[in-house]
Amino acid sequence: MENVRVRFAPSPTGALHIGGGHTALFNWLWARHNGGKFILRIEDTDLVRSTKEYEQTIMSGMKWLGLDWDEGVDIGGDYGPYRQSERLDLYKQYAEKLLDEGKAYKDGEAIIFKTPANQDISFDDIVYGRVEVNSDGLREKDSDKLKDIVIIKSDGMPTYNYAVVIDDYLMKISHVIRGEDHISNTPKQILIYRALGWDVPKFAHLPMILGRDKKKLSKRHGATSIYEYRDMGYMPDSVFNFLALLGWSAGDDKEIFTRSEAADLFELSKVARRPAVFDFDKLNYINQEHLKRLDPLTRLNMVKPFWIEAGLNVEEVEKTRGTDWLAGALTLMAGRGRTAKEMAEFSDYFVSFEPVKKRWTPDENLDKAKLKEFYEFIFTAQEFKAESMENLARQWVEDKAVKMKDYAMPLRYALTGMKVSPGIFEVAEHLGRDECKERLKFFGLM
Helix, strand or coil: CCCCEEEECCCCCCCCEHHHHHHHHHHHHHHHHCCCEEEECECCCCCCCCCHHHHHHHHHHHHHHCCCCCEECCCECCCCCCEHHHCHHHHHHHHHHHHHCCCEEEECCEEEECCCCCCECCEEECCCEEECCEHHHCECCCCCCECCEEEECCCCCECHHHHHHHHHHHCCCCEEEEEHHHHHHHHHHHHHHHHCCCCCCEEEEECCEECCCCCECCHHHCCCEHHHHHHCCCCHHHHHHHHHCCCCCCCCCCCCCCHHHHHHHCCHHHCCCCCEECCHHHHHHHHHHHHHHCCHHHHHHHHHHHHHHCCCCHHHHHHHCCHHHHHHHHHHCCCCCCCHHHHHHHCHHHHCCHHHHHHCCCCCCCCHHHHHHHHHHHCCCCCCCHHHHHHHHHHHHHHHCCCCHHHHHHHHHHHHCCCCCCCHHHHHHHHCHHHHHHHHHHCCCC
């Protein structure tokens, strides 16, 4: 497909939310799939609510997701300016043209486009198929009178349905990819394209995103700003992967993929019409899979801020144990933890003994003498390796005719403070003989 040019055009009136990120991502995928251009345009004609801070936040959110753009407010391009508030002369110029041709009229300071009667304004949507509309359907409520379209408001600012046409045409946008809530706007925009004698771009409207209760996604369904997911410990690769699956399938039941794999496979014609459901369980699964696939040092860099946030002295451990030791501790977790934050919570005992002390108090009924005997025996292992310790442990419990879990479980609690952890002998090996002894002594078990 030649000269694919798509755009994401947010209003800088808030942070980048899931719906906006989803739209941006599908535009980006289509551009990258076709070797085309992805344009970032800022629609800031709401002067009261638009701010430069939100503009920056939106761009930062897109960068975090890995959605780079080829033209935009910060990098320029051949079809700028890319901020609507800097394009007011263009909107005025084409509004004057419509006035001169009798296709629009003034009402005070406002300029109104005349809706022509009985025009077929049907269009073929790449996702939704044929949408049949006649201009006679655009009527005033409870009236036979056709509803004309305001294109320039009395304050001199363009309306959405007008500005978007001017911008998309002048920026040579080939495909308008946006949320399905814009389907009802499309016929009005087609009328303006025709009135100006311009070709209409292709349209593809994306399905709504619903919560698991099948209601429109909102804050009550959990985080809605892209940055909230970052702060909760999700990886950008995972959020990208998850958003790509909302309304599209990579085929062959493929659920985990990279950005480049998604771009290679993406087809607009394969986007589903039915609403997509935002399922946190699916996001958690995808994030866990991406975390597993990271190289150890990258994974460590993702988890480290959450250890620090929990008040753990990571810097001291890195000095004494080394960065590779900390990274190895997370490799030992073998995928436990669905987010970097959870992984940090589940592995805090590698960084510090303090959380263990807070989490576990030995039961008064524990036979400390027997436990001491068991631990001292397995710690005689010449090489402090998991396999050696486990072999000695099995030998001891067999000789004493006791259950392994009655001796291994208190060891798990004494070393980790947790009921569940990686193999406790692997944990012991990683902590080292001296650290394990110190922890057991603290609980009176050695």
